[in-house]
Amino acid sequence: MGANQSSHKLTVVNDEAEGNVIQVSNAIVQRLTDGLKQTSNQSKNADVKVQSSKKPSISAEEIPSGNVSSNGYPSFHYPEYTITALQMQKQKETEIDELDQYWSKRLLNLEMKHEKINSILQNEYNKAVVDYKSEKRGCGEIMIPCMENTKKIAKCYQDNPQHALECGTFVKEFANCVDECRTKIIASRC
Numbered sequence: 249m250g251a252n253q254s255s256h257k258l259t260v261v262n263d264e265a266e267g268n269v270i271q272v273s274n275a276i277v278q279r280l281t282d283g284l285k286q287t288s289n290q291s292k293n294a295d296v297k298v299q300s301s302k303k304p305s306i307s308a309e310e311i312p313s314g315n316v317s318s319n320g321y322p323s324f325h326y327p328e329y330t331i332t333a334l335q336m337q338k339q340k341e342t343e344i345d346e347l348d349q350y351w352s353k354r355l356l357n358l359e360m361k362h363e364k365i366n367s368i369l370q371n372e373y374n375k376a377v378v379d380y381k382s383e384k385r386g387c388g389e390i391m392i393p394c395m396e397n398t399k400k401i402a403k404c405y406q407d408n409p410q411h412a413l414e415c416g417t418f419v420k421e422f423a424n425c426v427d428e429c430r431t432k433i434i435a436s437r438c
Contacts, residue, residue, distance in 0.1 A: 280322065281322060284322055393425065393426060393429035394422055394425035394426055394429065397418065397421050397422040397425050398422065400418045400421075400422075401415060401418045401419060401422055404418050
């Protein structure tokens with residue numbers, strides 16, 4: 249009787265403004281209480297089925313009872329199956345705090361790793377600067393190769409300004425000297 253939802257709608261207009269109480273006939277109260285008893289019987293049958301399958305069950309004390317209060321309306325006692333909004337808020341705040349701590353630790357670890365990498369790179373850079381400066385000083389001390397041959401070519405051109413081809417032997421000696429110096433420098437770098 250009360251198991252299926254009814255498609256009938258009941259609109260009650262309260263003309264009395266002083267009591268804010270809606271009076272309902274005894275027949276309606278009887279139907280409501282019969283429907284509640286029927287639903288509680290169905291829940292008791294469901295409770296027996298749950299107990300037979302050895303799953304956690306709801307005790308008879310926890311099932312809402314349809315006691316009719318002094319004003320004619322049924323009152324129900326619902327145990328705390330759900331958590332309150334305050335409990336939910338506290339739970340979420342603790343989760344947020346845990347996540348905050350987790351991510352702050354991860355960020356701290358990343359910052360420490362980056363600092364190590366930066367210090368290593370800075371040390372390598374400083375070493376490279378020192379090496380470069382020391383090599384540059386050595387370059388200033390290097391003698392110009394084949395100075396002797398250069399002087400011979402210059403003297404030949406001064407002695408024979410009209411006959412430059414006569415200095416060809418000195419030019420060949422200078423080119424050979426420069427090639428030898430170049431091969432020595434390349435060999436020393438490897």
